Structures are given as structure tokens and as C-alpha cells.
Amino acid sequence: MSAAPTQTGAVPSWAGSLPTMFDYSARYCQACGDPLRRKILLGESNERLVCERCGFLVSLGPSVLVLTLIFSQEHILLIKRGTMPYKGKWAPPGGFVETGESLEAAAVREVAEEVGLPLSCEQMIPHAIVSLPRMNQVHMAFLAVVDAPIPLHPSLPEVQDARWFLEQDYPTESMWGPALGFDIGRLFDRVRTGRFEFYQQTEDTLRVITADSCVHYLSKTRR
Ligand SMILES: [Zn+2]
Numbered sequence: 001m002s003a004a005p006t007q008t009g010a011v012p013s014w015a016g017s018l019p020t021m022f023d024y025s026a027r028y029c030q031a032c033g034d035p036l037r038r039k040i041l042l043g044e045s046n047e048r049l050v051c052e053r054c055g056f057l058v059s060l061g062p063s064v065l066v067l068t069l070i071f072s073q074e075h076i077l078l079i080k081r082g083t084m085p086y087k088g089k090w091a092p093p094g095g096f097v098e099t100g101e102s103l104e105a106a107a108v109r110e111v112a113e114e115v116g117l118p119l120s121c122e123q124m125i126p127h128a129i130v131s132l133p134r135m136n137q138v139h140m141a142f143l144a145v146v147d148a149p150i151p152l153h154p155s156l157p158e159v160q161d162a163r164w165f166l167e168q169d170y171p172t173e174s175m176w177g178p179a180l181g182f183d184i185g186r187l188f189d190r191v192r193t194g195r196f197e198f199y200q201q202t203e204d205t206l207r208v209i210t211a212d213s214c215v216h217y218l219s220k221t222r223r
Helices: 103-115 186-195
Strands: 039-040 046-048 063-072 074-082 092-096 125-132 135-145 159-168 200-201 205-209 213-219
Touching: 039 186, 063 186, 074 103, 074 186, 092 103, 092 205, 103 159, 135 186
Parallel strands: 063 135, 125 200
Antiparallel strands: 039 046, 063 074, 063 092, 074 159, 125 135, 200 205, 205 213
């Protein structure tokens, strides 16, 4: 059996110091238990893991992570992570989209699970989409505004604490790696004015689409 290939590499700034590796570690068919083979299927260009006995195809992602930046009366909601990676760091609530879920429903579920705050899918305003092909992940960030900073109920032990932070108290120094690049002042400003923006990041581009429908490149690698 050939060794499982591994992809590594640098990730965009937005991804901070997240792990940069994923691997094709599945070896046996989930359906029938036969060894999986690496094959390029007719009409496709990339190798996939397939079971030649029953035809099962391994889905290799990407995994989709949703995050929600929740604002209320000059506060932002953050949770203190209780699990690795970034245990003990502050982060927006979020998690991976489950099978059959919409992005919005996953974001709503994660917020409810982590801090007991009920939101609706309609409250989720798209804020950023970040493709991280080297990590085999896509991150989708939503922004939501709620009327009052109601009491939070952190779900121990996954969530050690949950608080509403004023802009001046935002814990920059102890934030979860992927959030280190957030321009929190700009975010608060956008929420105050209601002039929302959309960020789009790929491996070589970071651009922002503003309320005037203009597209501004914040960074772009020349090829
Ligand atoms: Zn099989």
C-alpha cells in the first residue's frame, strides 16, 4: 500500500497559526470494509479514494467552519475555548457544519449550543468567506446584531466562559489564532453605521466588497 499523501503549506494571515496539514488517512471502505484504492475516475482530474468492490467514494471535504460575530449595544460576544486547539483563548462562537445543514442553521446551532443564545437564520449577515485549500477547510463568518446583551450560559467544558466585551475591553492579546487579523475597530464601526462589508479571502487574494458595491483589493498576489 502506498503511503498516504500529505499536503502542507503556508496558510493566509486570516488563518493565523491553525494546523496546516490534512491527510488522506482512510484506508478501508466504510461500507464494506475492503481496502480503499487511489484512483482517477473517468471524467475527473484528481485522485480519489474509492472502493473497487462496492463503489464507495470517500469524501475528502473540505470541512466548512462557521463563525458568528454577535454584537449588541456596543458589545461583542466572545467565548473562552475549553478544548484544544486554542484552549483558554477567546473566540467568536462557531463550529463545523454538519451533514445536511445550511451554513446559517449550523451557525445558529453552534451559538445555541455554546452560550444558549437563541438566534434565527435570518439574523445571520454574511461577513466573510475564507477558502483554506491547504487545510482543506472553508470558513464562513456571519455577523449578527441582537437587541440586548442578555445573560449567557457557557456550555462547560467545551466553553469555559462567555462574555459581552466592550470595544475597549476586546481581549486582543488572548484571542484565538484565526481571529488575530480581525480589525475589531472597523467591525464595531460597521455595526454602528449599519454599512456592512463582505470579505473574501483565497490563497492569493483578500478583498472587501463595500456597501457602495465597489470591490477593493486588500491584498493580491501577482502571478
Ligand atoms: Zn466498499
